[in-house]
Amino acid sequence: MASQGEALRADAQHNRDRILEVAREALSANPDASLNSIAKAAGVGAGTLYRHFPSREALILGVYHKEIRALVDLVPELLTKHPPLTAFRRWCDRLSHYGRIKHGLAEVLHAAMTDRDFNESYGPMVAAIDRLLRAGEASGDFAPGANAEDVLLVLGFLWRIAPGEAGEARVARLLDLVIRGLRAR
Amino acid sequence: MASQGEALRADAQHNRDRILEVAREALSANPDASLNSIAKAAGVGAGTLYRHFPSREALILGVYHKEIRALVDLVPELLTKHPPLTAFRRWCDRLSHYGRIKHGLAEVLHAAMTDRDFNESYGPMVAAIDRLLRAGEASGDFAPGANAEDVLLVLGFLWRIAPGEAGEARVARLLDLVIRGLRAR
DNA sequence: ACCTGAACACCGTTCAAGT
DNA sequence: ACCTGAACACCGTTCAAGT
Numbered sequence: 001m002a003s004q005g006e007a008l009r010a011d012a013q014h015n016r017d018r019i020l021e022v023a024r025e026a027l028s029a030n031p032d033a034s035l036n037s038i039a040k041a042a043g044v045g046a047g048t049l050y051r052h053f054p055s056r057e058a059l060i061l062g063v064y065h066k067e068i069r070a071l072v073d074l075v076p077e078l079l080t081k082h083p084p085l086t087a088f089r090r091w092c093d094r095l096s097h098y099g100r101i102k103h104g105l106a107e108v109l110h111a112a113m114t115d116r117d118f119n120e121s122y123g124p125m126v127a128a129i130d131r132l133l134r135a136g137e138a139s140g141d142f143a144p145g146a147n148a149e150d151v152l153l154v155l156g157f158l159w160r161i162a163p164g165e166a167g168e169a170r171v172a173r174l175l176d177l178v179i180r181g182l183r184a185r
Numbered sequence: 186m187a188s189q190g191e192a193l194r195a196d197a198q199h200n201r202d203r204i205l206e207v208a209r210e211a212l213s214a215n216p217d218a219s220l221n222s223i224a225k226a227a228g229v230g231a232g233t234l235y236r237h238f239p240s241r242e243a244l245i246l247g248v249y250h251k252e253i254r255a256l257v258d259l260v261p262e263l264l265t266k267h268p269p270l271t272a273f274r275r276w277c278d279r280l281s282h283y284g285r286i287k288h289g290l291a292e293v294l295h296a297a298m299t300d301r302d303f304n305e306s307y308g309p310m311v312a313a314i315d316r317l318l319r320a321g322e323a324s325g326d327f328a329p330g331a332n333a334e335d336v337l338l339v340l341g342f343l344w345r346i347a348p349g350e351a352g353e354a355r356v357a358r359l360l361d362l363v364i365r366g367l368r369a370r
Numbered sequence: 371a372c373c374t375g376a377a378c379a380c381c382g383t384t385c386a387a388g389t
Numbered sequence: 390a391c392c393t394g395a396a397c398a399c400c401g402t403t404c405a406a407g408t
Contacts, residue, residue, distance in 0.1 A: 012391060034381060045393040050383070110345055150359055156345060157338045160295055174335055181366030197372060219400060230374040235402070374407075381400060388393075 016052050018042045024063045031104045035059070060108045061121055067098050067105075068121050075128045084135035084142070088182075089175065091132060092155065096171050099159040106159030109152075126152060136182070143184045154178055201237050203227045209248045216289045220244070245293045246306055252283050252290075253306045260313045269320035269327070274360065276317060277340065281356050284344040291344030294337075311337060321367070328369045339363055 008016065022042040026033040035056060039049040053059035061068075074094060078087040099105055109122065129148040136142035157174055161167045193201065207227040211218040220241060224234040238244035246253075259279060263272040284290055294307065314333040321327035342359055346352045 009390060015392080035383090036381070046382085047384075047394075048392055051391075056382090146362075147358065150355060150362070153342045153345060153355075154339060154359060154362065157341055160338060160341060170335060170338075173332065174339060177331075177335070177339065177366040178362070179366075180368075180370075181362040181364075183365075185365075194371065200373080220402090221400070231401085232375075232403075233373055236372075241401090372408085374405105376403105376405095378403080379401095382398095384395105384397080386393105386395095389391085 012052075015042075015044050015048055019044060019049055019052060019059075020062055023059055027060065027063060027104055057108050057111045060104050064098075064105050064108070065121065068125065071095060071098065072124045072128045075131050079131065079135055084132065084139045085179070088132045088136060089179065091128075092158070092175050092178075093171075095155065096158040096161075096175075100161065100163045100167070106156060110156070133182075140184060142182045146182055151178075151182070197237075200227075200229050200233055204229060204234055204237060204244075205247055208244055212245065212248060212289055242293050242296045245289050249283075249290050249293070250306065253310065256280060256283065257309045257313045260316050264316065264320055269317065269324045270364070273317045273321060274364065276313075277343070277360050277363075278356075280340065281343040281346075281360075285346065285348045285352070291341060295341070318367075325369060327367045331367055336363075336367070 007013075019038065019042045023033075023038050026038050026041060035049055036046055038059075039046045042049070049059070053062055071091075071094060074091060075087075078090055081087075082090065109125070126148045129151050133142060133146050133148055133151065137144050137146070155178070158171065161170050161174075192198075204223070204227045208218075208223050211223050211226060220234055221231055223244075224231045227234070234244075238247055256276075256279060259276060260272075263275055266272075267275065294310070311333045314336050318327060318331050318333055318336065322329050322331070340363070343356065346355050346359075
């Protein structure tokens, strides 16, 4: 559950890593892969998987934890290299990329928005967006007062665009629309 | 599958209606209600449910067919009574209302967007939005060229807002954002 | 032409028994 | 402290047998 609260016993740590490794592969091949099948492929009993990840969401969150982290850490970097508006845009592009490759992330973030247990990854995500919004506000590009949780919610469309050819263009069009909506008049 | 292609035999028609009636109730109590349980509650064999609705999506679409139809039919009415911009706004409010009451509609519309079988309800939906957009374009309120499918896609956030107290305000804020994004500069 | 309902393979989840 | 894996109740889906 916790990424590593107190050190796990060596075998437990090994199992945890192995489960995440197998789950990543299995889930990206098929987002609906059964937990039993993942446990079996990882060579652990079903109970072991449940001990480490008490729900499907917890497992997915475990798998994509690094990606979420990377996304959050990207914000300060983008803000030093680019003006706020393009920083926001780049960040959304990156978010879109993750969302489309890592199926299931969307559902998890959605669950995280209601479930109070998952704040560990949802919180930083919202904070990251908040930084981008405030920066845009300070530069006068964005209208003041935009809410980071709201923006994350709208950005959900990024995960519902099929990865196909037209997808790229659609993402661009829709991000334009959202950014126009955020802009100062 | 078809709402009523060629007339069904009397008993079949009766079963179909009964299934829809029970499914509406069961799904609104619990969006994940099992198809077996719905069949049982409707007093029909599992196979009968599958004969009428070959997939869960088809069933949900059957259940909410009337609501979707009503939504589509609302557009011309709104456009005669209101200027385009408020017509759009009112329509979105209504869409939001349906989405939050009738759980599962969102997933179905999403599926409908990829699956080519469901155009029967997705098509008219897109056409309805298109009318609203064109009207706003003609009046000079909306920037030209907005894509109706894109707009339906963004509006997906409407279904992911919890029905709670803060929900109403959130819907309002987010619709403002989208409308600002659509506006002519 | 349509319906029934048992049957199949599989699911998530639990929990006694092991080490 | 942690793991195993059989067991439970249930799922979606099919299909022989009925009318």
